[in-house]
Amino acid sequence: xxxxxxxxxxxxxxxxxxxxxxxxxxxxxxxxxxxxxxxxxxxxxxxxxxxxxxxxxxxxxxxxxxxxxxxxxxxxxxxxxxxxxxxxxxxxxxxxxxxxxxxxxxxxxxxxxxxxxxxxxxxxxxxxxxxxxxxxxxxxxxxxxxxxxxxxxxxxxxxxxxxxxxxxxxxxxxxxxxxxxxxxxxxxxxxxxxxxxxxxxxxxxxxxxxxxxxxxxxxxxxxxxxxxxxxxxxxxxxxxxxxxxxxxxxxxxxxxxxxxxxxxxxxxxxxxxxxxxxxxxxxxxxxxxxxxxxxxxxxxxxxxxxxxxxxxxxxxxxxxxxxxxxxxxxxxxxxxxxxxxxxxxxxxxxxxxxxxxxxxxxxxxx
Numbered sequence: 001x002x003x004x005x006x007x008x009x010x011x012x013x014x015x016x017x018x019x020x021x022x023x024x025x026x027x028x029x030x031x032x033x034x035x036x037x038x039x040x041x042x043x044x045x046x047x048x049x050x051x052x053x054x055x056x057x058x059x060x061x062x063x064x065x066x067x068x069x070x071x072x073x074x075x076x077x078x079x080x081x082x083x084x085x086x087x088x089x090x091x092x093x094x095x096x097x098x099x100x101x102x103x104x105x106x107x108x109x110x111x112x113x114x115x116x117x118x119x120x121x122x123x124x125x126x127x128x129x130x131x132x133x134x135x136x137x138x139x140x141x142x143x144x145x146x147x148x149x150x151x152x153x154x155x156x157x158x159x160x161x162x163x164x165x166x167x168x169x170x171x172x173x174x175x176x177x178x179x180x181x182x183x184x185x186x187x188x189x190x191x192x193x194x195x196x197x198x199x200x201x202x203x204x205x206x207x208x209x210x211x212x213x214x215x216x217x218x219x220x221x222x223x224x225x226x227x228x229x230x231x232x233x234x235x236x237x238x239x240x241x242x243x244x245x246x247x248x249x250x251x252x253x254x255x256x257x258x259x260x261x262x263x264x265x266x267x268x269x270x271x272x273x274x275x276x277x278x279x280x281x282x283x284x285x286x287x288x289x290x291x292x293x294x295x296x297x298x299x300x301x302x303x304x305x306x307x308x309x310x311x312x313x314x315x316x317x318x319x320x321x322x323x324x325x326x327x328x329x330x331x332x333x334x335x336x337x338x339x340x341x342x343x344x345x346x347x348x349x350x351x352x353x354x355x356x357x358x359x360x361x362x363x364x365x366x
Contacts, residue, residue: 006064059121060322060366062093062331063342063357067110067122068103073336073347079110085335086120089342089354090361093099095123095166095293095331099130101152108156123293123331124157125165128198135173136190139197142155146201147208154209164213165256165293166202169220170195171227181224182276184235184243192236192243199231200250214253222263223270225278228255229285254328255282258294261302261310266292267321277281279325289328292318297353299339308352315360 003108066074067082074082088092098104107122115122133142150166157164171181175195179186203215219227230236231250235243257278259266268275282290295314297307310330318330338345344353 008241036086057094058119058366059185059329060093060327061091061357061361062095062123062293062329063091064091064331064334065336066097066334067094067096068098068106069284073345077336080114082335083110083114083118083120085343087118089335089358090113091357092120092366093123093329093331094120095125095165098124098153099127100149101156104153105156108160111160112158121163122161123163123165123291123329124153124161125168125293126202126265127168128170128202129168129173133170133184133194133198135170135175135194137194137197139193140170142194143201143204146198146203147205148201150202151209154206154213158210158213162212162214163216163254164206165216165218166206166252167217168201169258170198171224172220175227176221176224180270180345181219181221182226183212184226184230184237184242185239185241187227187230187237189237189239194248195227196231196236196334200248203250203252216254216256216291216293217250217252218256218258220258220294222259223276223278223279225257225285228282232286252286252288254289254291255286256293257282259292260295261297261314279321279327283325289326291329291330291331292327293331294333295330296334296340308356311353311356312360315357315364319360319364 063086065082066072067079069075077085082094098107098108101173111122126149128146128149131145133145137145144332148165150164156165174186175191176186179187181187199217203217206213206215213314217228219225221227230243233245234249235245235249236247239242253304259278263269266278267280269278272277278289295318302310315330318327321327332342333340336342336343336345336347340353342357343350
């Protein structure tokens with residue numbers, strides 16, 4: 001979570017400030033006046049539902065955000081306002097983190113309210129870290145936490161989402177103990193059972209409420225595809241090169257992966273001059289659709305222009321190879337952020353990458 005710019009204490013005051021300044025221009029191209037009216041009207045009652053949900057058919061262009069956060073710039077911008085930004089940008093898939101029933105209900109209200117009929121879907125990503133998941137707990141304890149968390153989150157989302165991502169970069173908090181993550185021996189035996197348990201439990205929890213929802217699983221370390229392979233085939237690490245087989249196999253409906261500029265070329269990744277086609281590895285290992293649920297530049301290490309250049313380069317690559325690898329969606333991190341955002345943390349100022357993404361979508365529709 002990156003530092004936020006100082007913002008007014010009142011959401012209503014903040015919206016009024018945006019309307020009186022440069023922020024109003026963000027909505028002009030997409031019927032913004034009515035959306036602004038909805039945003040202000042919904043400020044005091046974000047949970048109301050007024051429209052029938054319509055499942056959007058297009059998923060390829062996406063972006064990350066934190067719609068359900070209870071503080072910061074995303075809380076100051078109601079769902080109708082965030083929708084206006086997404087429509088102006090041209091994306092059709094919005095990834096938002098959830099950690100409890102209340103956050104899920106907020107997303108559900110957005111989907112049956114301002115987002116209904118918009119053609120923009122929301123991908124909820126369940127965050128067990130915020131639900132006090134213990135990476136050193138037993139597999140059974142991890143499973144139970146994941147199951148309960150996912151079932152509570154899925155109840156309000158039943159019928160209004162088609163996909164849920166089960167976990168976010170759970171491999172990045174001590175699970176990798178050596179190497180780059182591409183070997184079985186790179187992974188921590190002491191944490192593996194809880195890792196497998198909580199992911200398995202989340203998938204089961206989602207399916208217990210709505211078996212039609214498709215579940216995805218990700219890793220955050222660039223070369224951590226081996227961790228996904230081990231979950232899929234029922235292998236757990238024991239310090240040896242092969243590991244131990246015979247564990248329960250975890251299955252998901254789409255594979256999600258994160259890849260940033262700092263990791264190089266996803267079709268030729270690896271250390272020590274290795275060249276591993278990560279996308280081909282994911283396709284061959286699981287034979288399910290691939291979603292890049294986070295891609296982006298190198299934060300403050302990039303200039304605004306180099307960030308925009310990267311967006312164009314990455315999108316051109318992913319667009320050209322989407323059919324080869326069955327890539328269903330690519331989701332930039334993020335729409336608003338001080339270091340990684342298309343829009344700066346004031347929620348108003350657009351970076352050059354915003355126009356780069358928008359122009360690419362216009363030139364390459366799905």
